[in-house]
Amino acid sequence: MFMAGVVNLIGRGGQRVAERLLGWNRGTIRKGQAELESGPCADRRKGRSGRPSVTQRLPELDDDIRAIVEPMSQTDPTFRSTRVYTPLTVREVHRRLKESGGYGRNELPCRRTIGTRMAELGYQPRKVRKCRPLKKIPETDAIFDAVHRANAEADADSACIRLSLDTKAAVLIGPFSRGGYNRSDTKALDHDFDPERKLLPFGVLLPVSGESFLWFSKSKVTADFMVDRLEEIWPRLASQYGATKLLINVDNGPECSGRRTQWLKRLVAFSEREQVEVTLAYYPPYHSKYNPVERLWGVLENHWRGELLESVQKTLGLARSMTYRQSAPTVVKLVRKVYRNGATVQKKAMQAIEEKLDRARGLEDWSIRIVPGPQMG
Numbered sequence: 001m002f003m004a005g006v007v008n009l010i011g012r013g014g015q016r017v018a019e020r021l022l023g024w025n026r027g028t029i030r031k032g033q034a035e036l037e038s039g040p041c042a043d044r045r046k047g048r049s050g051r052p053s054v055t056q057r058l059p060e061l062d063d064d065i066r067a068i069v070e071p072m073s074q075t076d077p078t079f080r081s082t083r084v085y086t087p088l089t090v091r092e093v094h095r096r097l098k099e100s101g102g103y104g105r106n107e108l109p110c111r112r113t114i115g116t117r118m119a120e121l122g123y124q125p126r127k128v129r130k131c132r133p134l135k136k137i138p139e140t141d142a143i144f145d146a147v148h149r150a151n152a153e154a155d156a157d158s159a160c161i162r163l164s165l166d167t168k169a170a171v172l173i174g175p176f177s178r179g180g181y182n183r184s185d186t187k188a189l190d191h192d193f194d195p196e197r198k199l200l201p202f203g204v205l206l207p208v209s210g211e212s213f214l215w216f217s218k219s220k221v222t223a224d225f226m227v228d229r230l231e232e233i234w235p236r237l238a239s240q241y242g243a244t245k246l247l248i249n250v251d252n253g254p255e256c257s258g259r260r261t262q263w264l265k266r267l268v269a270f271s272e273r274e275q276v277e278v279t280l281a282y283y284p285p286y287h288s289k290y291n292p293v294e295r296l297w298g299v300l301e302n303h304w305r306g307e308l309l310e311s312v313q314k315t316l317g318l319a320r321s322m323t324y325r326q327s328a329p330t331v332v333k334l335v336r337k338v339y340r341n342g343a344t345v346q347k348k349a350m351q352a353i354e355e356k357l358d359r360a361r362g363l364e365d366w367s368i369r370i371v372p373g374p375q376m377g
Helices: 002-010 014-022 026-038 061-072 090-099 111-120 140-156 223-241 261-274 293-303 312-321 347-354
Strands: 084-086 123-125 160-167 171-173 197-205 212-217 245-250 277-282 331-335 357-360 363-370
Touching (some): 002 014, 002 026, 061 140, 111 123, 140 245, 140 277, 171 312, 197 293, 212 223, 223 261, 261 347, 293 312
Parallel strands (some): 084 123, 160 245, 212 331, 245 277
Antiparallel strands (some): 171 197
16 A cells, blocks of 8 residues: 555556566555555455365364374384384275264265375374284284273373383493484494493383483383382372373383283382372283384484484483473483392282282283282381
């Protein structure tokens, strides 16, 4: 409108003069003159036209896709990529959405749109040969069904917190290439025969919120180490979420298996002291890549790839600067305490502990529930 007012002051031929001397567009000048005569007109730019996006029309679509794909998703066990792979095809996801009954006949978008949404959510619908499990035991399918059912019930229960915990391979401190490309000027060594120090990472992830906790140990990550870390963060989690139940997703590692006596003893004591119901939901053997915390390790490995982990301080600093689902770890600590390896419980004492464990029939080693009773002496 300002441009139109100037041109009107010039008079006859004002549009041509303004275009030549001032570089103004004559179409814009005409629009301004029309607004001067009849008032501002509606904005007819193409960016403000067209039908709404699928996420605007169906705000629950992303959550429904996650509910179908997430339980079947797996991370790359080599940690060379942060992608999440799923064996479900787009056609299968579309079929399950249709059968869920939550969408009308013509309301659900086409398969191509579903595939686009899956890609934007970070899911790659493909089978990766290097990610296939090496072995499969007869109980694998039943274990997966139990895990998925327990996870769904825990996520739907506001009084329950679901944690995923695991340890990662030892990190060698020193100027080692670790199979990546160095981004600094320091020359990396192509061997790791004499590392200055080894750190064992241990992580806890809340799959629903994405909140994470990281510790680095100079000694073995034992059953006592794991439960000590759980006891360290539980007061904060209990006050934040008001939880009275705890579900732990874990793989069948030697220090946290369903038959590890020290692990079970410490968890029973924790349950009775905090008066919280604890459920252990194990993933099948050779399928640890389905454990949600493995995705945290993939992000960490890709975050510090190309960096030389020459000191403990630098290693912890890189861990603190990592972000998973747009949030940094809540806790990153170095544990200096040395834990004794091989702690066990005597057979007679273990019989009393077993009476407090509710093992699922047929899956005794894979689904365990601890209901708090009177505190142990």
